[in-house]
Amino acid sequence: MDFWPIEFEIEDVQIRDGDIVVRWNDHKTSSFLPLWLREQCPCRVCHSDITRETLMDVTDIPVDVQAVQVRLDDKGYVVVHWSTDGHASCFNPGWLRANSYDGWAQAVQMKIRPTWDHNFQIPDFDALQILNDDDHLCEWLTALDTYGLTLVRNVPTQSKAVLEMAKRIGQVRSTNFGTMFEVVSKPDADSNAYLSVELPLHMDLPTRETPPGLQFLHCMVNDAKGGDSVLADAFHLAKILKVEAPDVYETITGVNYSFKNRSLICDYQASGPLIRLDEAGNPVEHRINTFLTSPITHLPRDELKNALEAKHHLLHMLQEERFKIQYKMGSGDMIAFDNRRVLHARTEFFPNTGSRLLEGCYVDRDELGSALRMLAREKRRLKCG
Structure with missing residues (x-):
């Protein structure tokens, strides 16, 4: 089991040009491809709470899957209703923030490994x-x-x-x-x-x-x-x-x-x-x-x-x-x-x-x-x- 503290709240979520777009309370935005997000569905049908591994066969998801409706629930989670099989997914804002792949998010996640020479003091x-x-x-x-x-x-x-x-x-x-x-x-x-x-x-x-x-x-x-x-x-x-x-x-x-x-x-x-x-x-x-x-x-x-x-x-x-x-x-x-x-x-x-x-x-x-x-x-x- 993993844990995702909500350090930034979501102010708004909408479908824009097919993507699911989240606006955070620090004025940043995150865009998610429908297929990418559908593959990450954390529900118990798609994902095992016991093994923490994927249960669904991802090839059952059409590559052109689309979000038909998005909303915030009363906990501030993002709920996405999909265009196929009537499935709905619910995403923790903490998880969405941690896994954002927009340019600003990649810069935050990037590890800095400074190189060193003869002046280096070994930690x-x-x-x-x-x-x-x-x-x-x-x-x-x-x-x-x-x-x-x-x-x-x-x-x-x-x-x-x-x-x-x-x-x-x-x-x-x-x-x-x-x-x-x-x-x-x-x-x-x-x-x-x-x-x-x-x-x-x-x-x-x-x-x-x-x-x-x-x-x-x-x-x-x-x-x-x-x-x-x-x-x-x-x-x-x-x-x-x-x-x-x-x-x-x-x-x-x-x-x-x-x-x-x-x-x-x-x-x-x-x-x-x-x-x-x-x-x-x-x-x-x-x-x-x-x-x-x-x-x-x-x-x-x-x-x-x-x-x-x-x-x-x-x-x-x-x-x-x-x-x-x-x-x-x-x-x-x-x-x-x-x-x-x-x-x-x-x-x-x-x-x-x-x-x-x-x-x-x-x-x-x-x-x-x-x-x-x-x-x-x-x-x-x-x-x-």
Whole structure:
């Protein structure tokens, strides 16, 4: 069940040029297509109160369905009588406002995700507050969704504490590294992460059709020399690249690059642009990793040359200090970041000078979106009383 507090009342509703047009008490208007609104009918014939899923077969609705009468009932809800089968629908003003798709409404609903550079101060939060209070949880998740990077302090330095933090968001995603993995120097390493060498800026698991969305790295101990964390915003890199080298930008957003792991126990392969754009041309994910690449074999010679040169241009830009922040994690620190937005790296560390152990796990982006919407739903419920 969802809740829709009525923050703006409807002053008038009418049929205009076939659309259902609502005028709000803040002087804004919302127009709704008849077919769109008919498909959203919340009545118990069309929609289940139990499963919260649609019951009707939407193909039974004629695509030319029209509203023949509209009115406001005594609660201020919009009642629409339809041209077919005598059906009537009743819509909550709070729901109509939240789902308006006019230009002004889209601007209100649009999420702003500012990009960041070397001057960025990582938003930090306290683990116990996140675990015990939904308001603090909401603040943490909002920052993670907005900036793609957060720092959580005072996470208990006990094994699997990272899983407890991640599960505050949703289900943990298992991979070939397990549900949880340790970042520690290993003699029989099956990933460069398990060596003590410097790791370049990268995303984890670009070899997957859909790489993990969120990554959590919890520092158990880090008193060895070196081993600093380095982070960069791929969306900021893309923004600068588009201005400084538009031809390179066009290539790395339009060409599919190949990735493959070389594990003894699995063989994952995937491909994609180094920066993927949405339908509006905005960056939505990167797929940058230099140690899990595989040969590009699908391009003609000249296009291949252009793709490789564009990749090298991008990688050289990534080495510039203007894009990077560096932070040495201490015991109890946990960084949580969007693996498909934020690149992470590690400076070389020296095991003979001390210990370094991190525990990590992944959560899909879907879980973050779901958690934020559930928290918002609860706030709406409290407003409704």
